[in-house]
Amino acid sequence: MISQSYAFLATCARGFEPYLCEEIAALCTIHPEPASGCVLFEAPLEAGLQTCLWSRIANKVEILIAECYALRDEDIYALGTKLPLEPWFSPESTFCVRAHSSDPKFKNSLYLALKLKDGIVDQMRKRWGKRASIDTETPDVEITMRLSQRRARVYVELQGQPLNMRGYRRRQNEAPIRETLAASMIAASRWNPSHQAFIDPMCGSGTFAIEAALMATQTPPGIQRHFGFERWPAFPDFQHLWKELRCRAKETSREARKRHHGHIQAMDIDDAALDVAQNNAQTAGVSDLIDFRKADVLKLEVSNAAIVTNPPYGERITVGAYELPEFYYQLGRVMRTCVDSTLTIISTAALLKKNLHMRPEMRIQTYNGPLECEVARYVLGKGTQHG
Ligand SMILES: C[S@@+](CC[C@H](N)C(=O)[O-])C[C@H]1O[C@@H](n2cnc3c(N)ncnc32)[C@H](O)[C@@H]1O
Numbered sequence: 001m002i003s004q005s006y007a008f009l010a011t012c013a014r015g016f017e018p019y020l021c022e023e024i025a026a027l028c029t030i031h032p033e034p035a036s037g038c039v040l041f042e043a044p045l046e047a048g049l050q051t052c053l054w055s056r057i058a059n060k061v062e063i064l065i066a067e068c069y070a071l072r073d074e075d076i077y078a079l080g081t082k083l084p085l086e087p088w089f090s091p092e093s094t095f096c097v098r099a100h101s102s103d104p105k106f107k108n109s110l111y112l113a114l115k116l117k118d119g120i121v122d123q124m125r126k127r128w129g130k131r132a133s134i135d136t137e138t139p140d141v142e143i144t145m146r147l148s149q150r151r152a153r154v155y156v157e158l159q160g161q162p163l164n165m166r167g168y169r170r171r172q173n174e175a176p177i178r179e180t181l182a183a184s185m186i187a188a189s190r191w192n193p194s195h196q197a198f199i200d201p202m203c204g205s206g207t208f209a210i211e212a213a214l215m216a217t218q219t220p221p222g223i224q225r226h227f228g229f230e231r232w233p234a235f236p237d238f239q240h241l242w243k244e245l246r247c248r249a250k251e252t253s254r255e256a257r258k259r260h261h262g263h264i265q266a267m268d269i270d271d272a273a274l275d276v277a278q279n280n281a282q283t284a285g286v287s288d289l290i291d292f293r294k295a296d297v298l299k300l301e302v303s304n305a306a307i308v309t310n311p312p313y314g315e316r317i318t319v320g321a322y323e324l325p326e327f328y329y330q331l332g333r334v335m336r337t338c339v340d341s342t343l344t345i346i347s348t349a350a351l352l353k354k355n356l357h358m359r360p361e362m363r364i365q366t367y368n369g370p371l372e373c374e375v376a377r378y379v380l381g382k383g384t385q386h387g
Helices: 017-028 045-054 073-082 109-128 179-189 207-216 235-259 271-284 324-335 349-355
Strands: 005-011 033-035 038-044 060-069 094-101 141-148 151-157 197-200 264-268 290-294 305-309 342-347 362-368 371-379
Touching (some): 005 045, 017 045, 045 060, 045 235, 060 073, 073 109, 073 151, 094 109, 179 305, 179 362, 197 207, 207 264, 207 290, 264 271
Parallel strands (some): 197 264, 264 290, 305 342
Antiparallel strands (some): 033 038, 141 151
């Protein structure tokens, strides 16, 4: 298993595929190809394990285990009856099957998943005389089928719980940003930890500052958690390799931490938010690396900083004394005074465009949960482009 090469698919927030390619290329010295909402790469198992352990941007990491040309529902069932079982499943495993289809011929993804599951279960009964049971909450094995242009591809997921679930966010405030999206925005901010301060002036649960601290100290985001592949029957074949990768990762992080002398600040106007953020930072083991402070972003005065933030947005919200558009107008006014800095921000495209009055040097259309939004990066101070 260790020497075999696999076709991997790693998913990420839409628009951040180039950043995930960059990250995986640096991790595994391979060249992933960007696709829509994911990246693809061919590599030995070790690359998949490293991506699980180290990727800050990926949400899921999957191995392609079967594919076919599909014209009818029966083709999907037949694919299930031929899926390689042993490395991933045992009769004692629990599993679930999901399907995503962009093929107009196969519109009902739930039905597709059911067809594939029926094929898998019939194969199990034939081979083992019994079948593994379904668990949609915390299955041992997660199977995802993706169908487009008559091609059905079946993947087994490596990570188990999605990779954004690092394990440190025990408490959260309203509207916390997904950890992987926060890390993607930090990558897009091009923050340089050794030359610039990092500031989230509206930190909520502290996600950006915690991700920044993990990044600056080269701490693998997955070091505190378990992964789905640890429950595969084939795990003993590569357990040794996994242990070695984890040991190496801990050593890298220990060394990087000794060298770290960066400055990371997290602020919020709300005491309760700061309390939650500090608690989360403690769980992540980085509370000593973050300077938490109660402050109003509209009084911010900083220079030479990467400001990365997620202000309130949504409908019918007021922020302090301001309606949202006025708050964003004031935010733009304050940000333009931050010398030699950059602002990387997520919000709705309309709020950013109409109210900040700056022209972004980079923008990405993405989703924050179900909400369509925009991530934009602005040069602040003398280099600000007024918009
Ligand atoms: C959308 S939440 C941020 C969520 C955060 N990224 C997380 O992961 O939990 C927006 C935050 O902005 C804070 N906020 C609102 N107005 C503020 C102000 N004038 N100054 C500083 N923080 C403010 C709120 O208290 C809230 O915690």
